[in-house]
Amino acid sequence: MQKLSISLPPSLAEQVRETVRDEGTTLSAFMVEAAEDALRRRGMRAALKEWEAEYGAITPEEAAATDDLIVVVGPGEVEKP
């Protein structure tokens, strides 16, 4: 592990402390998860760009249309909102 010193806006720092308290985790664990998730989201965008270069660009409308392909299974087979 490496120790880093970071600065946060006061209101964000307070929200982080409150969340850490509520979830019974540690500040370090919270920041590790946040950093990992942020890096994964960047990686997902980068992968999409690579695939679009190979297979063609995907429009937001095409992406949104996949919502209609989702089926709900299980109790009541409830409708999507």
Place this chain on the structure above:
Amino acid sequence: MKARHPPPSGNGVTLDAGALTAADRGDQVFLMRWSRVVAQGRLPSVSASVVAQVWRRADHPRISRVLALCRVDRLDLSTAKEVGRLLAASGTNDVIDAEVVLGAIRRGDEIWGSDPDDVRRIANATGTPVQVLAF
């Protein structure tokens, strides 16, 4: 087995074997759905057992690309027992299917690449509806 988990809220996506093979062949629906969840900021998870179902060569570059971005579930003793109870409650016998559905329900994920009928039998036993995208 009664519902012990919150209903799906679309937090993330859980990839089943069908999703990994769809990624491997550059399936258009996979790419479009991936684009959708990227825009929504949602994150993927996969069970290590699912990787074993599809991994047959030294490397699968496209699957590797996806796996590098996934949180990987590894079956621990407590979850293994819960999966076993879920198999009994659902009258099914596919350990990996039950593990995938249980993980997705815990996280509130939609599932990609599963057979909806298989998921339905397991979801019925949990009392929790699940969102599924089949390829």
